[in-house]
Amino acid sequence: MEILLEPLGYDFMVRALVTTALAAVVCAVLSCWLVLIGWSLMGDAVSHAVLPGVVLAYIVGAPFALGALVFALIAVTLIGVVRNTSRVKEDAAIGIVFSSLFALGLVLISVTPSQTDLNHIIFGNLLGVSVPDLIQVLVLGVVAFVILILKRRDLTLYAFDPTHAHAIGLSPQRLGALLLGLLALTSVVALQTVGVVLVVAMLIIPGATAYLLTDRFSRMLVIAPVISAVCSLAGIYLSYYLDTASGAMVVLTQGVVFAVVYLFSPRQGLIGTRLAKARRRKAAALATA
Amino acid sequence: MTSPAILVENVTVHYGEVRALDSAALTLDPARICGLVGMNGSGKSTLFKVIMGMIRPDAGTVRINGQSPSRARKEGGIGYVPQSEDVDWQFPLSVRDVVMMGRYGHQGFTRRASKADRAAVDEALDRVELGPYAGRQIGQLSGGQKKRAFVARGIAQGATTMLLDEPFAGVDKRSEATITRLLRELASDGCTILVSTHDLHALPQLCDEAVLLMHKVLMHGPPDVVLQPENLAMAFGLDVLERDQPDSKVSGTRTLDGKRVNH
Numbered sequence: 001m002e003i004l005l006e007p008l009g010y011d012f013m014v015r016a017l018v019t020t021a022l023a024a025v026v027c028a029v030l031s032c033w034l035v036l037i038g039w040s041l042m043g044d045a046v047s048h049a050v051l052p053g054v055v056l057a058y059i060v061g062a063p064f065a066l067g068a069l070v071f072a073l074i075a076v077t078l079i080g081v082v083r084n085t086s087r088v089k090e091d092a093a094i095g096i097v098f099s100s101l102f103a104l105g106l107v108l109i110s111v112t113p114s115q116t117d118l119n120h121i122i123f124g125n126l127l128g129v130s131v132p133d134l135i136q137v138l139v140l141g142v143v144a145f146v147i148l149i150l151k152r153r154d155l156t157l158y159a160f161d162p163t164h165a166h167a168i169g170l171s172p173q174r175l176g177a178l179l180l181g182l183l184a185l186t187s188v189v190a191l192q193t194v195g196v197v198l199v200v201a202m203l204i205i206p207g208a209t210a211y212l213l214t215d216r217f218s219r220m221l222v223i224a225p226v227i228s229a230v231c232s233l234a235g236i237y238l239s240y241y242l243d244t245a246s247g248a249m250v251v252l253t254q255g256v257v258f259a260v261v262y263l264f265s266p267r268q269g270l271i272g273t274r275l276a277k278a279r280r281r282k283a284a285a286l287a288t289a
Numbered sequence: 290m291t292s293p294a295i296l297v298e299n300v301t302v303h304y305g306e307v308r309a310l311d312s313a314a315l316t317l318d319p320a321r322i323c324g325l326v327g328m329n330g331s332g333k334s335t336l337f338k339v340i341m342g343m344i345r346p347d348a349g350t351v352r353i354n355g356q357s358p359s360r361a362r363k364e365g366g367i368g369y370v371p372q373s374e375d376v377d378w379q380f381p382l383s384v385r386d387v388v389m390m391g392r393y394g395h396q397g398f399t400r401r402a403s404k405a406d407r408a409a410v411d412e413a414l415d416r417v418e419l420g421p422y423a424g425r426q427i428g429q430l431s432g433g434q435k436k437r438a439f440v441a442r443g444i445a446q447g448a449t450t451m452l453l454d455e456p457f458a459g460v461d462k463r464s465e466a467t468i469t470r471l472l473r474e475l476a477s478d479g480c481t482i483l484v485s486t487h488d489l490h491a492l493p494q495l496c497d498e499a500v501l502l503m504h505k506v507l508m509h510g511p512p513d514v515v516l517q518p519e520n521l522a523m524a525f526g527l528d529v530l531e532r533d534q535p536d537s538k539v540s541g542t543r544t545l546d547g548k549r550v551n552h
Binding site: 151153154157163164167214217 | 341343359362371375376386390394400442446
């Protein structure tokens with residue numbers, strides 16, 4: 001108990017825990033759709049491509065979210081243009097666009113005074129979350145979360161069968177755009193905690209982990225955020241006591257949990273399925289003997 | 290005079306330089322089952338996409354029950370049964386979840402299911418005899434059951450026009466008969482059904498009429514006439530039914546692609 005309570009004596013730790021828990025939950029919910037649509041690379045791309053937007057927003061004093069949304073849109077548009085109007089395939093288009101925009105962001109950081117602040121965007125600055133940061137993360141996180149939950153059935157339909165969505169009069173393009181917009185918002189939320197480089201982990205690992213544990217999408221939407229939140233809080237406590245980088249520790253914890261689930265999940269796990277196979281073989285051998 | 294269920298007038302579609310449909314014309318009366326026959330690349334999927342309004346034709350018009358495709362979609366009249374290979378069978382949804390997706394057009398902003406929605410889904414599941422499998426993950430069904438699950442989605446939707454893309458691919462003989470019976474029942478209830486296939490042997494039992502497609506509609510008539518070997522030969526330049534080879538050692542039928550299908 002003492003171990004859990006001690007860090008809470010520091011305000012910065014409380015803020016770090018609240019921010020991380022929130023970011024972890026929102027990212028995890030979104031990740032359920034990303035892993036099923038096959039948009040993991042897109043999540044990677046958008047979360048990197050928002051960097052110049054965030055830096056520019058910092059320079060002109062606009063909200064980070066606005067800059068991030070604009071650059072997410074630019075990134076997605078550029079990816080689409082390169083893919084559709086040249087012989088370059090989508091994965092290459094994504095790689096070209098996001099790394100170029102990310103580099104632009106790094107260049108902008110290098111020419112902007114007050115470098116320390118902006119470098120935190122890249123690797124996260126969990127323990128330096130200020131009260132205004134916290135409020136921004138809270139607002140964006142709650143907005144993204146509420147929209148995701150309210151529109152979860154449409155988004156799942158879009159992920160599963162966009163043609164049917166079209167056939168019943170919904171617009172798959174609009175649903176796709178909504179999901180990308182929410183991806184941009186969520187990226188900004190997660191920037192604070194783990195930084196641009198590691199956001200993608202929070203956008204993929206929880207959904208992938210939950211996918212190995214259940215055959216029901218509605219349950220994924222519960223399992224993913226719970227795992228993600230628990231891992232994130234555990235990661236922060238670990239980083240407090242081991243004196244390691246907090247954002248990286250959060251991601252590392254999620255990765256370890258994924259590995260455990262991958263090996264031991266009852267139905268999808270590597271060991272579980274191997275055992276079941278061996279059991280079936282043995283039963284078959286007995287039956288023929 | 291009632292308007293035709295599906296009216297396609299002189300529709301032309303290009304993909305870049307490639308012409309997928311060339312002044313294709315098709316009129317289908319309500320409550321009929323029509324088999325759309327053609328090789329891969331003959332424009333079958335393009336015609337489907339035009340009818341559903343996913344592609345705007347370069348020329349020509351499409352009407353569903355006298356309405357524009359977008360109007361017909363909004364009213365929930367168009368049901369679609371996808372080709373097996375277009376579906377992610379690992380997707381974590383139950384059979385019931387998939388059928389419920391047919392109701393989304395009838396539901397509010399968050400697509401919360403009402404009692405009526407649940408009743409419609411149960412009824413549709415019973416109709417296709419998948420009631421006992423409602424809780425299964427969709428990938429855990431047999432080939433024929435998978436198709437029936439998507440037909441149930443169209444039934445729950447209340448579709449008056451149904452488009453089925455290769456409904457007999459990967460389906461065994463018995464399931465094929467079940468699906469055929471089910472579609473005939475739906476047609477006798479007034480549903481208009483367009484079935485795309487390059488598998489010929491199932492058509493005469495299923496369809497009221499058949500269409501030969503090769504970028505344009507080459508022939509439209511009763512299946513036994515359209516599927517005459519000489520017509521197919523004329524249209525495709527090969528003898529698809531191999532009737533001249535009674536001593537052929539290999540059992541099975543050739544599809545229009547020249548692939549051999551064993552039964």
